[in-house]
Amino acid sequence: MGASKTEHFSEKQKxxxxxxxxxxxxxxxSIIDYLLTVDYCICGDIVNELPLAQPTVSQHxxxxxxxxxxxxxxxxxxICYYIDDKAIDKLKxxxxxxxxKLEQKKTIIEATNNNIRNK
Amino acid sequence: MGASKTEHFSEKQKxxxxxxxxxxxxxxxSIIDYLLTVDYCICGDIVNELPLAQPTVSQHxxxxxxxxxxxxxxxxxxICYYIDDKAIDKLKxxxxxxxxKLEQKKTIIEATNNNIRNK
DNA sequence: TTTATATATTGCAATAATACGATAGATATC
DNA sequence: GATATCTATCGTATTATTGCAATATATAAA
Incomplete structure (x- = not known):
């Protein structure tokens, strides 16, 4: 094998x-963190900021x-790079x-346990 | 090269x-999504749920x-698998x-623009 | 037009990730 | 103990990722 079987999953999951x-x-x-600290872009600074060669940074x-x-x-x-709000929002x-959902689940489990105890 | 130069980054970033x-x-x-839908674990069901062989699922x-x-x-x-709240919280x-931070930046830029316009 | 500056691309080597068949291990059921 | 069931591991093939030197490209400055 090798390649991912991405075709079987939902668009959202992908x-x-x-x-x-x-x-x-x-x-x-680290690049994202750096872009947050600067008011204005400056791509070349990212190369200076990271312990990586320019082609590697360019690839990232x-x-x-x-x-x-x-x-x-x-x-x-x-070139002035900036973070895309929409992508961050999707993740957030x-x-x-x-x-x-996890919090909700925890509440249900606790309620069930109380119910058992009260019987 | 090949291996990541992970040693140069902060713990949080890593x-x-x-x-x-x-x-x-x-x-x-998909596994995370599935674990959210079930009340109780059931690892074998994940194998049935995914279009992947059992060893591949086990590896994931x-x-x-x-x-x-x-x-x-x-x-x-x-084996009963469940999501770790703390990891999700870190990402959240x-x-x-x-x-x-992005929202804050946007506000500052807008304020600056208004300031320029009002001069 | 030549030169300097900034970023991207190419080519290559090393390592990691993805997938699965075959098989091992561990627990339950008969 | 023998058998069935569930999960993990091993071995291996294929593909992807990471990293950089060398080079290309594109714009600005001289």
Missing amino acids: TIATLAKALGHPARV LKELKNAGLISGNIEGTA NYFTEIAS | TIATLAKALGHPARV LKELKNAGLISGNIEGTA NYFTEIAS
Whole structure:
């Protein structure tokens, strides 16, 4: 084998997996963290910020871009990268939803246990 | 090269990357989604649920377990897997934090633009 | 037009991930 | 104990990812 059997899963599952995969490397998490600290883009600074060679950073940026987590504007010779709010929101909403479902489950289990105790 | 240069990044960045990576495959997202729908564990059902062979599912479960996203209890011959709340909370908090920082940034930019317009 | 600067692409090597058949281990049932 | 059931591990083939040197591309400055 080798290739993923992605065709069998729902669109939502594939979207979350794609976004999560893009953040599945500390260098790319680090890029996102860095983009949050700067007021204005500056792509070249990311290369200075990371302990990686320029082509490697460029590749990581490409993956983040392909996943939809960042976008870039050309400004002269430089390129201004910024985080895509919508992608972050998708992830935020997904995990918030899971957390709330887990919380709900916990409540049901506790209620059931109380019910058993009171019999 | 090949191996990741993970040693240069912060613990938090590595933690998020590890959790995100574990969800970087639709089969594993699908497993999490499935665990949310059932009241009680049942590992064998996951194999029936997914379009993958039993060893492949077992491997995906192992990765989710190694990343700390799920845990398992042995119940006779079966194994009862469940989602770890703390891991989900880490992800939820991380993306909530990013979303709020982005929102804050947007507000600052708008305020600046208004300031410029009013001069 | 030449030169400098910034980013992307290519090509390659090393490692990791994905998938599954075959098989092992562990517990229940007969 | 023999058998059935459930899950994990091993071995292996295929593909993907990571990383960088070298090079290409594209714009700005001289």
